[in-house]
Amino acid sequence: MLTKVIEQAKIDHFSKWFERADKIVIVSHVSPDGDAIGSSLGLYHFLDSQEKTVNVIVPNAFPDFLRWMPGSKDILLYDRYKDFADKLIAEADVICCLDFNALKRIDDMADAVVASPARKIMIDHHLYPEDFCKIVMSYPKISSTSELIFRLICRMGYFSDITKEGAECIYTGMMTDTGGFTYNSNNREIYFIISELLSKGIDKDDIYRKVYNTYSESRLRLMGYVLSNMTVYPDCNSALITLTKAEQSKFNYIKGDSEGFVNIPLSIKNVCFSCFLREDTEKPMIKISLRSVGTFPCNQLAAEFFNGGGHLNASGGEFFGTMEEAKAVFEKALEKYKPLLTAKS
Ligand code: 5GP
Ligand code: MN
Known part of the structure:
Protein backbone atom coordinates (compact mmCIF):
# COMPACT_ATOMS: atom_id res chain seq x y z
CA MET A 1 0.00 0.00 0.00
CA ASN A 213 22.66 2.87 -24.11
CA THR A 214 21.65 4.31 -27.47
CA TYR A 215 24.17 7.09 -27.81
CA SER A 216 26.28 7.94 -30.85
CA GLU A 217 29.97 7.17 -31.17
CA SER A 218 30.77 10.89 -31.18
CA ARG A 219 28.99 11.32 -27.84
CA LEU A 220 31.27 8.77 -26.24
CA ARG A 221 34.34 10.43 -27.76
CA LEU A 222 33.09 13.80 -26.50
CA MET A 223 32.76 12.30 -23.03
CA GLY A 224 36.37 11.13 -23.17
CA TYR A 225 37.49 14.57 -24.31
CA VAL A 226 35.55 16.44 -21.62
CA LEU A 227 36.86 14.14 -18.89
CA SER A 228 40.44 14.44 -20.05
CA ASN A 229 40.16 18.21 -19.50
CA MET A 230 38.49 17.90 -16.09
CA THR A 231 39.79 19.98 -13.18
CA VAL A 232 39.76 18.33 -9.76
CA TYR A 233 39.92 20.45 -6.61
CA PRO A 234 41.05 17.95 -3.95
CA ASP A 235 41.03 20.63 -1.23
CA CYS A 236 37.32 21.14 -1.85
CA ASN A 237 36.35 17.56 -2.74
CA SER A 238 35.06 18.99 -5.99
CA ALA A 239 35.50 18.71 -9.75
CA LEU A 240 34.72 20.84 -12.79
CA ILE A 241 34.12 19.93 -16.43
CA THR A 242 33.49 22.39 -19.25
CA LEU A 243 32.34 22.39 -22.86
CA THR A 244 32.55 25.34 -25.24
CA LYS A 245 30.58 25.82 -28.44
CA ALA A 246 33.73 25.30 -30.52
CA GLU A 247 34.30 21.95 -28.81
CA GLN A 248 30.68 21.00 -29.37
CA SER A 249 30.94 21.51 -33.12
CA LYS A 250 34.19 19.55 -33.25
CA PHE A 251 32.28 16.53 -31.92
CA ASN A 252 29.08 17.05 -33.97
CA TYR A 253 27.24 17.77 -30.75
CA ILE A 254 23.49 17.29 -30.77
CA LYS A 255 21.07 18.12 -27.98
CA GLY A 256 21.31 15.62 -25.15
CA ASP A 257 24.85 14.50 -25.98
CA SER A 258 26.22 15.83 -22.69
CA GLU A 259 23.36 14.42 -20.63
CA GLY A 260 24.75 12.72 -17.54
CA PHE A 261 28.30 14.07 -17.91
CA VAL A 262 27.97 16.09 -14.70
CA ASN A 263 27.48 12.92 -12.67
CA ILE A 264 30.71 11.24 -13.79
CA PRO A 265 33.19 13.21 -11.60
CA LEU A 266 31.21 12.04 -8.56
CA SER A 267 32.62 8.58 -9.19
CA ILE A 268 36.05 9.83 -8.01
CA LYS A 269 36.78 8.90 -4.42
CA ASN A 270 36.05 11.82 -2.05
CA VAL A 271 34.54 14.04 -4.75
CA CYS A 272 31.15 15.08 -3.44
CA PHE A 273 30.44 18.07 -5.66
CA SER A 274 30.57 18.31 -9.43
CA CYS A 275 30.00 21.21 -11.80
CA PHE A 276 29.49 21.20 -15.56
CA LEU A 277 29.71 24.46 -17.52
CA ARG A 278 28.37 24.28 -21.07
CA GLU A 279 28.07 27.09 -23.58
CA ASP A 280 24.47 27.10 -24.74
CA THR A 281 23.77 26.59 -28.43
CA GLU A 282 20.55 28.61 -28.46
CA LYS A 283 21.16 31.50 -26.07
CA PRO A 284 24.32 33.56 -25.42
CA MET A 285 24.91 32.05 -22.01
CA ILE A 286 26.62 29.28 -20.11
CA LYS A 287 24.38 26.60 -18.67
CA ILE A 288 25.43 25.44 -15.23
CA SER A 289 24.73 21.92 -13.96
CA LEU A 290 25.57 21.00 -10.40
CA ARG A 291 25.45 17.65 -8.62
CA SER A 292 26.37 16.57 -5.12
CA VAL A 293 26.31 13.48 -3.00
CA GLY A 294 25.37 13.63 0.66
CA THR A 295 24.28 16.83 2.33
CA PHE A 296 26.04 19.49 0.24
CA PRO A 297 23.30 21.90 -0.94
CA CYS A 298 24.11 22.60 -4.57
CA ASN A 299 20.78 24.42 -4.95
CA GLN A 300 21.99 27.03 -2.42
CA LEU A 301 25.22 27.56 -4.33
CA ALA A 302 23.28 27.71 -7.63
CA ALA A 303 20.97 30.38 -6.26
CA GLU A 304 23.77 32.45 -4.76
CA PHE A 305 26.24 32.37 -7.63
CA PHE A 306 24.35 31.35 -10.79
CA ASN A 307 20.85 32.79 -10.48
CA GLY A 308 19.46 29.26 -10.36
CA GLY A 309 18.12 26.64 -8.03
CA GLY A 310 16.83 23.10 -7.98
CA HIS A 311 17.22 20.20 -5.61
CA LEU A 312 19.76 19.64 -2.82
CA ASN A 313 21.75 17.14 -4.90
CA ALA A 314 20.90 18.28 -8.44
CA SER A 315 20.57 21.89 -9.44
CA GLY A 316 21.43 24.33 -12.16
CA GLY A 317 21.59 27.90 -13.26
CA GLU A 318 22.69 30.29 -15.97
CA PHE A 319 25.66 32.59 -16.44
CA PHE A 320 25.96 35.42 -18.92
CA GLY A 321 29.64 35.90 -19.70
CA THR A 322 32.65 33.98 -20.95
CA MET A 323 33.69 30.48 -19.95
CA GLU A 324 36.72 31.90 -18.13
CA GLU A 325 34.48 34.22 -16.13
CA ALA A 326 32.08 31.40 -15.28
CA LYS A 327 35.00 29.28 -14.13
CA ALA A 328 36.24 32.13 -11.92
CA VAL A 329 32.79 32.47 -10.34
CA PHE A 330 32.73 28.73 -9.71
CA GLU A 331 36.13 28.87 -8.01
CA LYS A 332 34.94 31.78 -5.89
CA ALA A 333 31.90 29.73 -4.89
CA LEU A 334 34.19 26.81 -3.96
CA GLU A 335 36.21 29.06 -1.66
CA LYS A 336 33.07 30.26 0.06
CA TYR A 337 31.62 26.78 0.47
CA LYS A 338 34.91 25.07 1.33
CA PRO A 339 33.95 24.54 4.99
CA LEU A 340 30.77 22.72 3.98
CA LEU A 341 32.50 20.80 1.21
CA THR A 342 35.18 19.51 3.54
CA ALA A 343 32.99 18.91 6.60
CA LYS A 344 33.01 15.27 7.65
CA SER A 345 29.48 13.98 7.53
P1 5GP B 1 20.22 19.88 -15.04
O1 5GP B 1 21.59 19.91 -14.47
O2 5GP B 1 19.77 18.47 -15.30
O3 5GP B 1 20.02 20.82 -16.17
O4 5GP B 1 19.25 20.41 -13.90
C1 5GP B 1 19.11 19.74 -12.69
C2 5GP B 1 18.03 20.39 -11.87
O5 5GP B 1 18.43 21.71 -11.56
C3 5GP B 1 16.71 20.57 -12.61
O6 5GP B 1 15.88 19.48 -12.37
C4 5GP B 1 16.15 21.81 -12.00
O7 5GP B 1 15.52 21.51 -10.80
C5 5GP B 1 17.35 22.62 -11.63
N1 5GP B 1 17.72 23.67 -12.59
C6 5GP B 1 18.45 23.54 -13.72
N2 5GP B 1 18.63 24.71 -14.32
C7 5GP B 1 18.02 25.63 -13.55
C8 5GP B 1 17.85 27.06 -13.66
O8 5GP B 1 18.34 27.72 -14.58
N3 5GP B 1 17.13 27.65 -12.69
C9 5GP B 1 16.60 26.95 -11.65
N4 5GP B 1 15.90 27.61 -10.72
N5 5GP B 1 16.72 25.63 -11.53
C10 5GP B 1 17.42 24.97 -12.46
MN1 MN C 1 11.68 16.07 -12.08
Whole structure:
Protein backbone atom coordinates (compact mmCIF):
# COMPACT_ATOMS: atom_id res chain seq x y z
CA MET A 1 0.00 0.00 0.00
CA LEU A 2 1.08 3.54 -0.70
CA THR A 3 1.11 6.42 1.76
CA LYS A 4 -1.39 9.13 0.87
CA VAL A 5 1.14 11.77 -0.10
CA ILE A 6 -1.31 14.06 -1.91
CA GLU A 7 -3.95 15.61 0.37
CA GLN A 8 -7.46 14.26 -0.20
CA ALA A 9 -8.92 17.76 -0.66
CA LYS A 10 -6.59 18.35 -3.61
CA ILE A 11 -7.48 15.01 -5.18
CA ASP A 12 -11.18 15.86 -4.82
CA HIS A 13 -10.66 19.34 -6.23
CA PHE A 14 -8.80 18.07 -9.29
CA SER A 15 -11.32 15.23 -9.78
CA LYS A 16 -14.06 17.85 -10.11
CA TRP A 17 -12.10 19.76 -12.76
CA PHE A 18 -11.31 16.49 -14.50
CA GLU A 19 -14.97 15.46 -14.73
CA ARG A 20 -15.97 18.74 -16.34
CA ALA A 21 -12.95 19.38 -18.57
CA ASP A 22 -12.70 18.42 -22.19
CA LYS A 23 -9.63 20.29 -23.44
CA ILE A 24 -6.59 19.68 -21.28
CA VAL A 25 -3.11 21.04 -21.98
CA ILE A 26 -0.04 19.65 -20.25
CA VAL A 27 3.05 21.87 -20.09
CA SER A 28 6.55 21.19 -18.81
CA HIS A 29 9.88 22.90 -18.47
CA VAL A 30 12.49 24.15 -20.93
CA SER A 31 15.07 21.61 -22.10
CA PRO A 32 12.75 18.81 -21.02
CA ASP A 33 14.37 15.84 -19.31
CA GLY A 34 13.15 12.30 -18.77
CA ASP A 35 10.90 13.27 -15.89
CA ALA A 36 9.39 16.26 -17.72
CA ILE A 37 8.56 14.11 -20.74
CA GLY A 38 7.76 10.98 -18.69
CA SER A 39 5.31 12.71 -16.36
CA SER A 40 3.71 14.66 -19.21
CA LEU A 41 3.20 11.58 -21.36
CA GLY A 42 2.17 9.46 -18.37
CA LEU A 43 -0.63 11.92 -17.68
CA TYR A 44 -1.33 12.29 -21.41
CA HIS A 45 -1.96 8.56 -21.89
CA PHE A 46 -4.29 8.48 -18.90
CA LEU A 47 -6.32 11.52 -19.99
CA ASP A 48 -6.42 10.22 -23.54
CA SER A 49 -7.88 6.94 -22.27
CA GLN A 50 -10.66 8.97 -20.62
CA GLU A 51 -11.65 10.51 -23.97
CA LYS A 52 -10.26 13.96 -23.16
CA THR A 53 -8.71 16.19 -25.80
CA VAL A 54 -5.13 16.36 -24.55
CA ASN A 55 -2.06 18.19 -25.83
CA VAL A 56 1.45 18.19 -24.40
CA ILE A 57 3.44 21.38 -25.05
CA VAL A 58 7.06 21.98 -24.04
CA PRO A 59 9.15 25.12 -24.67
CA ASN A 60 11.80 23.48 -26.86
CA ALA A 61 13.22 20.20 -28.15
CA PHE A 62 13.94 17.21 -25.95
CA PRO A 63 16.85 14.78 -26.35
CA ASP A 64 16.85 11.99 -28.94
CA PHE A 65 17.07 9.28 -26.30
CA LEU A 66 13.50 10.11 -25.23
CA ARG A 67 12.04 9.91 -28.73
CA TRP A 68 11.09 6.25 -28.43
CA MET A 69 8.58 7.11 -25.74
CA PRO A 70 5.00 6.34 -26.73
CA GLY A 71 3.22 9.59 -27.57
CA SER A 72 6.41 11.63 -27.92
CA LYS A 73 5.69 12.33 -31.59
CA ASP A 74 2.57 14.23 -30.59
CA ILE A 75 4.43 16.61 -28.27
CA LEU A 76 4.24 20.16 -29.51
CA LEU A 77 7.40 22.28 -29.37
CA TYR A 78 6.50 25.85 -28.48
CA ASP A 79 9.49 27.41 -30.23
CA ARG A 80 8.42 25.82 -33.53
CA TYR A 81 4.62 26.02 -33.40
CA LYS A 82 4.01 29.07 -31.23
CA ASP A 83 0.75 30.23 -32.83
CA PHE A 84 -0.92 26.84 -32.68
CA ALA A 85 0.33 26.26 -29.15
CA ASP A 86 -0.89 29.71 -28.04
CA LYS A 87 -4.35 28.84 -29.34
CA LEU A 88 -4.43 25.50 -27.49
CA ILE A 89 -3.26 27.17 -24.28
CA ALA A 90 -5.82 29.98 -24.59
CA GLU A 91 -8.69 27.59 -25.28
CA ALA A 92 -7.85 24.94 -22.67
CA ASP A 93 -10.26 24.15 -19.85
CA VAL A 94 -7.44 22.92 -17.64
CA ILE A 95 -3.65 23.43 -17.83
CA CYS A 96 -1.47 20.94 -15.96
CA CYS A 97 1.98 22.37 -15.11
CA LEU A 98 4.32 19.45 -14.60
CA ASP A 99 7.83 19.20 -13.16
CA PHE A 100 8.45 22.93 -12.66
CA ASN A 101 7.83 25.37 -9.83
CA ALA A 102 8.39 28.77 -11.41
CA LEU A 103 7.11 30.49 -14.55
CA LYS A 104 10.61 31.35 -15.74
CA ARG A 105 11.19 27.59 -16.21
CA ILE A 106 8.79 27.58 -19.18
CA ASP A 107 10.50 30.52 -20.91
CA ASP A 108 8.42 32.25 -23.56
CA MET A 109 5.40 30.05 -22.85
CA ALA A 110 4.84 31.79 -19.51
CA ASP A 111 2.90 34.73 -20.94
CA ALA A 112 0.42 32.48 -22.72
CA VAL A 113 -0.07 30.26 -19.66
CA VAL A 114 -0.61 33.25 -17.36
CA ALA A 115 -3.04 34.90 -19.81
CA SER A 116 -5.13 31.75 -20.32
CA PRO A 117 -8.45 31.64 -18.44
CA ALA A 118 -7.96 27.87 -17.96
CA ARG A 119 -7.92 26.34 -14.49
CA LYS A 120 -4.31 25.57 -13.59
CA ILE A 121 -2.77 22.82 -11.52
CA MET A 122 0.90 22.34 -10.62
CA ILE A 123 2.19 18.83 -10.06
CA ASP A 124 5.85 19.06 -9.08
CA HIS A 125 8.64 18.13 -6.70
CA HIS A 126 10.83 21.25 -6.64
CA LEU A 127 11.17 23.40 -3.54
CA TYR A 128 9.41 26.76 -3.20
CA PRO A 129 6.52 26.60 -5.69
CA GLU A 130 5.48 29.96 -7.13
CA ASP A 131 1.87 30.98 -6.79
CA PHE A 132 0.42 30.74 -10.32
CA CYS A 133 -1.79 27.66 -10.05
CA LYS A 134 -5.06 27.21 -8.16
CA ILE A 135 -4.25 23.63 -7.16
CA VAL A 136 -0.65 23.11 -6.08
CA MET A 137 0.51 19.53 -5.66
CA SER A 138 4.13 20.21 -4.68
CA TYR A 139 6.04 17.45 -2.87
CA PRO A 140 9.84 18.01 -2.81
CA LYS A 141 10.39 14.77 -0.89
CA ILE A 142 9.08 12.74 -3.81
CA SER A 143 11.91 11.94 -6.21
CA SER A 144 10.08 12.48 -9.50
CA THR A 145 7.00 14.17 -10.90
CA SER A 146 6.29 10.92 -12.75
CA GLU A 147 5.86 9.17 -9.41
CA LEU A 148 3.38 11.89 -8.42
CA ILE A 149 1.44 11.27 -11.64
CA PHE A 150 1.17 7.58 -10.73
CA ARG A 151 0.01 8.49 -7.24
CA LEU A 152 -2.52 10.99 -8.58
CA ILE A 153 -4.07 8.58 -11.09
CA CYS A 154 -4.32 5.85 -8.46
CA ARG A 155 -5.85 8.14 -5.86
CA MET A 156 -8.44 9.25 -8.41
CA GLY A 157 -9.36 5.59 -8.70
CA TYR A 158 -8.04 4.85 -12.16
CA PHE A 159 -5.13 2.45 -11.62
CA SER A 160 -6.84 -0.08 -13.89
CA ASP A 161 -6.90 2.46 -16.73
CA ILE A 162 -3.12 2.94 -16.79
CA THR A 163 -1.94 1.39 -20.04
CA LYS A 164 1.40 -0.24 -20.78
CA GLU A 165 2.36 2.89 -22.74
CA GLY A 166 1.48 5.16 -19.83
CA ALA A 167 3.36 2.90 -17.42
CA GLU A 168 6.46 3.03 -19.65
CA CYS A 169 6.45 6.83 -19.56
CA ILE A 170 5.96 6.98 -15.78
CA TYR A 171 8.75 4.45 -15.25
CA THR A 172 11.11 6.43 -17.48
CA GLY A 173 10.62 9.61 -15.46
CA MET A 174 11.09 7.78 -12.16
CA MET A 175 14.23 6.15 -13.49
CA THR A 176 15.87 9.24 -15.00
CA ASP A 177 15.25 11.56 -12.02
CA THR A 178 16.98 9.07 -9.71
CA GLY A 179 19.89 8.24 -12.04
CA GLY A 180 18.59 4.73 -12.59
CA PHE A 181 17.58 4.46 -8.89
CA THR A 182 21.02 5.39 -7.59
CA TYR A 183 20.09 8.61 -5.74
CA ASN A 184 16.95 9.98 -4.04
CA SER A 185 15.68 6.46 -4.30
CA ASN A 186 15.60 4.98 -0.81
CA ASN A 187 11.87 5.33 -0.35
CA ARG A 188 10.57 1.77 -0.42
CA GLU A 189 7.29 2.90 -1.97
CA ILE A 190 9.20 3.61 -5.20
CA TYR A 191 9.69 -0.13 -5.56
CA PHE A 192 6.07 -0.87 -4.81
CA ILE A 193 5.14 1.50 -7.65
CA ILE A 194 7.67 -0.17 -9.96
CA SER A 195 6.10 -3.49 -9.14
CA GLU A 196 2.70 -2.09 -10.07
CA LEU A 197 4.11 -0.69 -13.33
CA LEU A 198 5.62 -4.10 -14.13
CA SER A 199 2.14 -5.56 -13.76
CA LYS A 200 1.21 -3.42 -16.78
CA GLY A 201 3.73 -5.32 -18.88
CA ILE A 202 6.59 -2.83 -19.08
CA ASP A 203 10.11 -4.12 -19.78
CA LYS A 204 12.19 -2.03 -17.37
CA ASP A 205 15.50 -3.42 -18.56
CA ASP A 206 14.66 -2.50 -22.13
CA ILE A 207 13.67 1.01 -21.06
CA TYR A 208 17.05 1.39 -19.32
CA ARG A 209 18.85 0.38 -22.52
CA LYS A 210 16.77 2.68 -24.69
CA VAL A 211 17.49 5.68 -22.46
CA TYR A 212 21.11 5.09 -21.46
CA ASN A 213 22.66 2.87 -24.11
CA THR A 214 21.65 4.31 -27.47
CA TYR A 215 24.17 7.09 -27.81
CA SER A 216 26.28 7.94 -30.85
CA GLU A 217 29.97 7.17 -31.17
CA SER A 218 30.77 10.89 -31.18
CA ARG A 219 28.99 11.32 -27.84
CA LEU A 220 31.27 8.77 -26.24
CA ARG A 221 34.34 10.43 -27.76
CA LEU A 222 33.09 13.80 -26.50
CA MET A 223 32.76 12.30 -23.03
CA GLY A 224 36.37 11.13 -23.17
CA TYR A 225 37.49 14.57 -24.31
CA VAL A 226 35.55 16.44 -21.62
CA LEU A 227 36.86 14.14 -18.89
CA SER A 228 40.44 14.44 -20.05
CA ASN A 229 40.16 18.21 -19.50
CA MET A 230 38.49 17.90 -16.09
CA THR A 231 39.79 19.98 -13.18
CA VAL A 232 39.76 18.33 -9.76
CA TYR A 233 39.92 20.45 -6.61
CA PRO A 234 41.05 17.95 -3.95
CA ASP A 235 41.03 20.63 -1.23
CA CYS A 236 37.32 21.14 -1.85
CA ASN A 237 36.35 17.56 -2.74
CA SER A 238 35.06 18.99 -5.99
CA ALA A 239 35.50 18.71 -9.75
CA LEU A 240 34.72 20.84 -12.79
CA ILE A 241 34.12 19.93 -16.43
CA THR A 242 33.49 22.39 -19.25
CA LEU A 243 32.34 22.39 -22.86
CA THR A 244 32.55 25.34 -25.24
CA LYS A 245 30.58 25.82 -28.44
CA ALA A 246 33.73 25.30 -30.52
CA GLU A 247 34.30 21.95 -28.81
CA GLN A 248 30.68 21.00 -29.37
CA SER A 249 30.94 21.51 -33.12
CA LYS A 250 34.19 19.55 -33.25
CA PHE A 251 32.28 16.53 -31.92
CA ASN A 252 29.08 17.05 -33.97
CA TYR A 253 27.24 17.77 -30.75
CA ILE A 254 23.49 17.29 -30.77
CA LYS A 255 21.07 18.12 -27.98
CA GLY A 256 21.31 15.62 -25.15
CA ASP A 257 24.85 14.50 -25.98
CA SER A 258 26.22 15.83 -22.69
CA GLU A 259 23.36 14.42 -20.63
CA GLY A 260 24.75 12.72 -17.54
CA PHE A 261 28.30 14.07 -17.91
CA VAL A 262 27.97 16.09 -14.70
CA ASN A 263 27.48 12.92 -12.67
CA ILE A 264 30.71 11.24 -13.79
CA PRO A 265 33.19 13.21 -11.60
CA LEU A 266 31.21 12.04 -8.56
CA SER A 267 32.62 8.58 -9.19
CA ILE A 268 36.05 9.83 -8.01
CA LYS A 269 36.78 8.90 -4.42
CA ASN A 270 36.05 11.82 -2.05
CA VAL A 271 34.54 14.04 -4.75
CA CYS A 272 31.15 15.08 -3.44
CA PHE A 273 30.44 18.07 -5.66
CA SER A 274 30.57 18.31 -9.43
CA CYS A 275 30.00 21.21 -11.80
CA PHE A 276 29.49 21.20 -15.56
CA LEU A 277 29.71 24.46 -17.52
CA ARG A 278 28.37 24.28 -21.07
CA GLU A 279 28.07 27.09 -23.58
CA ASP A 280 24.47 27.10 -24.74
CA THR A 281 23.77 26.59 -28.43
CA GLU A 282 20.55 28.61 -28.46
CA LYS A 283 21.16 31.50 -26.07
CA PRO A 284 24.32 33.56 -25.42
CA MET A 285 24.91 32.05 -22.01
CA ILE A 286 26.62 29.28 -20.11
CA LYS A 287 24.38 26.60 -18.67
CA ILE A 288 25.43 25.44 -15.23
CA SER A 289 24.73 21.92 -13.96
CA LEU A 290 25.57 21.00 -10.40
CA ARG A 291 25.45 17.65 -8.62
CA SER A 292 26.37 16.57 -5.12
CA VAL A 293 26.31 13.48 -3.00
CA GLY A 294 25.37 13.63 0.66
CA THR A 295 24.28 16.83 2.33
CA PHE A 296 26.04 19.49 0.24
CA PRO A 297 23.30 21.90 -0.94
CA CYS A 298 24.11 22.60 -4.57
CA ASN A 299 20.78 24.42 -4.95
CA GLN A 300 21.99 27.03 -2.42
CA LEU A 301 25.22 27.56 -4.33
CA ALA A 302 23.28 27.71 -7.63
CA ALA A 303 20.97 30.38 -6.26
CA GLU A 304 23.77 32.45 -4.76
CA PHE A 305 26.24 32.37 -7.63
CA PHE A 306 24.35 31.35 -10.79
CA ASN A 307 20.85 32.79 -10.48
CA GLY A 308 19.46 29.26 -10.36
CA GLY A 309 18.12 26.64 -8.03
CA GLY A 310 16.83 23.10 -7.98
CA HIS A 311 17.22 20.20 -5.61
CA LEU A 312 19.76 19.64 -2.82
CA ASN A 313 21.75 17.14 -4.90
CA ALA A 314 20.90 18.28 -8.44
CA SER A 315 20.57 21.89 -9.44
CA GLY A 316 21.43 24.33 -12.16
CA GLY A 317 21.59 27.90 -13.26
CA GLU A 318 22.69 30.29 -15.97
CA PHE A 319 25.66 32.59 -16.44
CA PHE A 320 25.96 35.42 -18.92
CA GLY A 321 29.64 35.90 -19.70
CA THR A 322 32.65 33.98 -20.95
CA MET A 323 33.69 30.48 -19.95
CA GLU A 324 36.72 31.90 -18.13
CA GLU A 325 34.48 34.22 -16.13
CA ALA A 326 32.08 31.40 -15.28
CA LYS A 327 35.00 29.28 -14.13
CA ALA A 328 36.24 32.13 -11.92
CA VAL A 329 32.79 32.47 -10.34
CA PHE A 330 32.73 28.73 -9.71
CA GLU A 331 36.13 28.87 -8.01
CA LYS A 332 34.94 31.78 -5.89
CA ALA A 333 31.90 29.73 -4.89
CA LEU A 334 34.19 26.81 -3.96
CA GLU A 335 36.21 29.06 -1.66
CA LYS A 336 33.07 30.26 0.06
CA TYR A 337 31.62 26.78 0.47
CA LYS A 338 34.91 25.07 1.33
CA PRO A 339 33.95 24.54 4.99
CA LEU A 340 30.77 22.72 3.98
CA LEU A 341 32.50 20.80 1.21
CA THR A 342 35.18 19.51 3.54
CA ALA A 343 32.99 18.91 6.60
CA LYS A 344 33.01 15.27 7.65
CA SER A 345 29.48 13.98 7.53
P1 5GP B 1 20.22 19.88 -15.04
O1 5GP B 1 21.59 19.91 -14.47
O2 5GP B 1 19.77 18.47 -15.30
O3 5GP B 1 20.02 20.82 -16.17
O4 5GP B 1 19.25 20.41 -13.90
C1 5GP B 1 19.11 19.74 -12.69
C2 5GP B 1 18.03 20.39 -11.87
O5 5GP B 1 18.43 21.71 -11.56
C3 5GP B 1 16.71 20.57 -12.61
O6 5GP B 1 15.88 19.48 -12.37
C4 5GP B 1 16.15 21.81 -12.00
O7 5GP B 1 15.52 21.51 -10.80
C5 5GP B 1 17.35 22.62 -11.63
N1 5GP B 1 17.72 23.67 -12.59
C6 5GP B 1 18.45 23.54 -13.72
N2 5GP B 1 18.63 24.71 -14.32
C7 5GP B 1 18.02 25.63 -13.55
C8 5GP B 1 17.85 27.06 -13.66
O8 5GP B 1 18.34 27.72 -14.58
N3 5GP B 1 17.13 27.65 -12.69
C9 5GP B 1 16.60 26.95 -11.65
N4 5GP B 1 15.90 27.61 -10.72
N5 5GP B 1 16.72 25.63 -11.53
C10 5GP B 1 17.42 24.97 -12.46
MN1 MN C 1 11.68 16.07 -12.08
